[in-house]
Amino acid sequence: MDLLDAYLPHVIGGVTYGLLLFTVASGLTLAFGVADVLNLAHGTVFMVGGYAAYLVTDGSWWGLVLAALAGTAAGAVFGGALSGAIMPLAGRGHMMQALLTFGVSMVVGNLLVQVFGSAELRPDLPDVLEQPVVFLGHNYPAYHLLFIGAAGLLAAAGWLVVTRSRVGALVRAMVDDQDMVAALGVNPKLVLAGVLAVAGALAGLAGALGAPILGPSLHAANTVLLQSLVIVVVGGLGSIGGAFVAALLVGQVHTLGVALAPEWSPYLLFAAMAVALLVRRPPQLLVGGRTT
Amino acid sequence: MTDLLTITGLRRDFGSLRAVDGFDLTLAEGDRHALIGCNGAGKSTVLHMVAGAVRPTGGRIAFAGTDVTRKPAHRRSRLGIARTFQTPAPLDSFTCLENLTLAARPHDATSRWRPSRRRAALAERATAQLAALNLADRADTPASALSHGQRRLLEIAMALMAGPRLLLLDEPAAGLTDADMARLLECLGSLPAELTVLLVEHHQDVVTAIADTVTVLHNGRTLTSGTPAEIAADPQVAEVYLGTAA
Amino acid sequence: MTRLLLDTRVWTALAVAALAALPFAVDAYTLSSLSGIISLGLLAVSVAVLTGTAGLPSLGQVAPYAFGMYTTVVLIRAGVTEAPVLLLASGAAAAVFCAVIGPAVVRTRGVVFLMLTLAVGELTAQAAQQWKAVSGGTDGSGRLDPTVPFWGLEPLVDEPAVYWYCLAVAVVVTALAGWAARSTPGSLVRGVRDNEARMRADGHRVGAYLLGVFVFAGMIAGIGGSLLVTSQRMVFPSDVSFSISALVLMAVVIGGAASLGGALVGAGAVILLRDWTAAYLPGQGPLVLGALFIAAVYLMPGGLAGVLERIGLRRRKEAT
Structure with a gap:
């Protein structure tokens, strides 16, 4: 029992980080599953959300709410703009999308660093949230626990939308059969813009709300992107439910890895991904998902 | 039977x-x-x-x-x-003849330690198969340039190369x-x-x-x-x- | 006469001759940069082999490159500096690495393959930084002894000598890759690229072919890594960072994915641009590179090779 107790903070930390990753990765899953877009600028959108939070928070609760809204809005705008950039590449394959979005991430990422500097910029949180809170015998920053609650609610709401609403049904139909949706008369440009805007909004929101946990930086953008990609692959390309389970797994592996064996933590993730790919054929966990 | x-x-x-x-x-x-x-x-x-x-x-x-x-x-x-x-x-980037020789490879009994003999044997069988399907004049045409009907015939020829x-x-x-x-x-x-x-x-x-x-x-x-x-x-x-x- | 002018092999021979003559025309510093470019050029060839011949666009060839690089580092530190040993061991180490991760990686296609190789590339970059015992961390490997081209010969210390060595190795390896691409193994792999299901239905062991090309490409990258150590005599984790992967992929895109020569030219162009930016627009490197990526994607669908085809200077070899 003592062993479990010693690891509890890491496990909770893993859940926090996992939920953060899920918010980001769900956007990537959506973009890939619905619009067949591989977006390597997704980590940069996370950065944008983080900087938005830094600019808007002022220590008040209202500032925090505004920060969430600002991050979401900035992410949505960025995402929509990306769709415009990707549209001319239709039919040229994923590598071109990858190169283009990677180029965008380099340009925007470095512009952001030039504007904001490379020091870590923490958002200004209400004092209450900076206090440690005792939970099951350990201290946690209050914000982390709030974040778990908020992200958990968001995930639940998202689940309901995807599985119960008409929009959700349309989304799932598109993941299964993109051509069919085209035949339904829906404008593909609008779909692309809409999907990337939503994906961007999710990443921006994660960046804004997650900034106290993982502040905006090029390194953070990179890490978040890479881990989101692992989540999308392991969770089943296009499966939101799968991404949720995968995100929690990746969050745990990363946090425990950093705590227990820092030199090996990068490989743990890759090994987990390789095992997942080898064990399942085709990759599908919970809801839908596409095979390549 | x-x-x-x-x-x-x-x-x-x-x-x-x-x-x-x-x-x-x-x-x-x-x-x-x-x-x-x-x-x-x-x-x-x-x-x-x-x-x-x-x-x-x-x-x-x-x-x-x-x-x-x-x-x-x-x-x-x-x-x-x-x-x-x-x-x-x-296979679109190959000629008809090459398509057939590729299809025949896994089934060819000629020793792989004699590459030129193997190539000759495969080419001979492929040419014969093409002739049987009236595609002999298309031997050096890339498969991508064929009509739909010709592609269909070529594919049947590929399947037959295995001697199934x-x-x-x-x-x-x-x-x-x-x-x-x-x-x-x-x-x-x-x-x-x-x-x-x-x-x-x-x-x-x-x-x-x-x-x-x-x-x-x-x-x-x-x-x-x-x-x-x-x-x-x-x-x-x-x-x-x-x-x-x- | 026009036939002669349009033959790729004539141009290739002329290019190699021109490159070999460079030490008489440029200074030592430029030569040193060029040797580094040749090393990256081999990395680009490795990417081109996978992307062009097999249709597997890889963002992670920097991993076998790193394996080759650090194998040479370890050997030189242990006192082994003879080129044949260094090249063989580096190529082998990289090949073994690819043989180990290959079975998992090569099962995937398209986006999943891209993402997996991206992860491999990134993880290698992180590993290089963390494994201080081998890489020295951000401080680098420290100054290393020069390479000896063959037992009994003088070590390669002068820039021209180092350059010729790198050029010779690169030419031989690229020629080997080109020969393999044109002969049976290349056809088998291109067949898989064209239509995997048809190949399986004909009885081909597709997985084995792809693993083979993956290992072969890894070996090429590993040898490229060894060349970097010989030319710079000091290597850093940043030499195998993810942006190197991306740079090299860019080079291949610029050169035209299926063209090995194009990959080398593209590598040269991209590195020269990067160094020019570092000299005249310090700190803006990533910005310029990112802009270059964006421009190249929009403006050059077939890369340089595509441009040359359109002008008619290059035989259209096959559909990419």
Whole structure:
């Protein structure tokens, strides 16, 4: 029992980080599953959300709410703009999308660093949230626990939308059969813009709300992107439910890895991904998902 | 005559959809059998399971005494099962001759330690096969430059290069012009007598010309079987097709 | 005469001759940069082999490159400096690495393959930084002894000598890759790229072919890594960072994915641009590179090779 107790903070930390990753990765899953877009600028959108939070928070609760809204809005705008950039590449394959979005991430990422500097910029949180809170015998920053609650609610709401609403049904139909949706008369440009805007909004929101946990930086953008990609692959390309389970797994592996064996933590993730790919054929966990 | 292909209790589920629900079929050497049915009846799925492209959810497929139910496609090919695809799938960046030599490689008995002799043997067989299908003048044309009908014939030639015992044809007449159709029928008519053929087809002319027996599939199960004439006259079949010309 | 002008092999021979003559025309510093470019050029060839011949666009070839690089580092530190040993061991180490991760990686296609190789590339970059015992961390490997081209010969210390060595190795390896691409193994792999299902239906062991090309490409990258150590005599984790992967992929895109020569030219162009930016627009490197990526994607669908085809200077070899 003592062993479990010693690891509890890491496990909770893993859940926090996992939920953060899920918010980001769900956007990537959506973009890939619905619009067949591989977006390597997704980590940069996370950065944008983080900087938005830094600019808007002022220590008040209202500032925090505004920060969430600002991050979401900035992410949505960025995402929509990306769709415009990707549209001319239709039919040229994923590598071109990858190169283009990677180029965008380099340009925007470095512009952001030039504007904001490379020091870590923490958002200004209400004092209450900076206090440690005792939970099951350990201290946690209050914000982390709030974040778990908020992200958990968001995930639940998202689940309901995807599985119960008409929009959700349309989304799932598109993941299964993109051509069919085209035949339904829906404008593909609008779909692309809409999907990337939503994906961007999710990443921006994660960046804004997650900034106290993982502040905006090029390194953070990179890490978040890479881990989101692992989540999308392991969770089943296009499966939101799968991404949720995968995100929690990746969050745990990363946090425990950093705590227990820092030199090996990068490989743990890759090994987990390789095992997942080898064990399942085709990759599908919970809801839908596409095979390549 | 020993049975070549024995399918028992074949089943395939896609999530909650049961595409094939207990299918049985036995074919002997030299049999020519057609699977017909409406779209969604399960006939293509059956073919894909025999070819090794789709894993059965249940049931058993035996070929020449070997259980091939779970064997991958390339192993089945080496055992003697060849197939064509619904959309002709030759290799676009290669010429017709190269397509055939590539298709023949895994089956060629010439020693691989004598590359030039191997190449010559393969080229000779490929040229002969092309001539048999009236494609000799296209030997050096890239497959991408062929018409749809020619691509269909090329693919059949590729399948035949393996010297198969069982040939699976997936809607060979799909998308063909009248002229192409005539050439296809000529090609299918000249197949070796001991080659067993299982084809999925919508086109009545091809079925009547090629098949000795026909199985009608409906909702994943066999509705009825018989000669093409019997099936054409069967009122139950006409009803199931709902107006498709019998 | 026009036939001669349009023959790729004539141009290739002329290019190699020109490159070999460079030490008489440029200074030592430029030569040193060029040797580094040649090393990256081999990395680009490795990417081109996978992307062009096999249709597997890889963002992670920097991993076998790193394996080759650090194998040479370890050997030189242990006192082994003879080129044949270094090249063989580096190529082998990289090949073994690819043989180990290959079975998992090569099962995937398209986007999943891209993402997996991206992860491999990134993880290698992180590993290089963390495994201080071998890489020295951000401080680098420290100054290393020069390479000896063959037992009994003088070590390669002069820039021209180092350059010729790198050029010779690169030419031989690229020629080997080109020969393999044109002969049976290349046809088999290109067949898989064209239509994998048809190849399987014909009885080909597709997985084995792809694993083979993956290992072969890894070996090429590993040898490239060894060349970097010989030319710079000091290597840093930043030499195998993810942006190197991306740079090299960019080079291949610029050169035209299926063209090995194009990959080398593209590598040269991209590195020169990067160094020019570092000299005249310090700190803006990533910005310029990112802009270059974006421009190249929009403006050059077939890369340089595509441009040359359109002008008619290059035989259209096959559909990419």
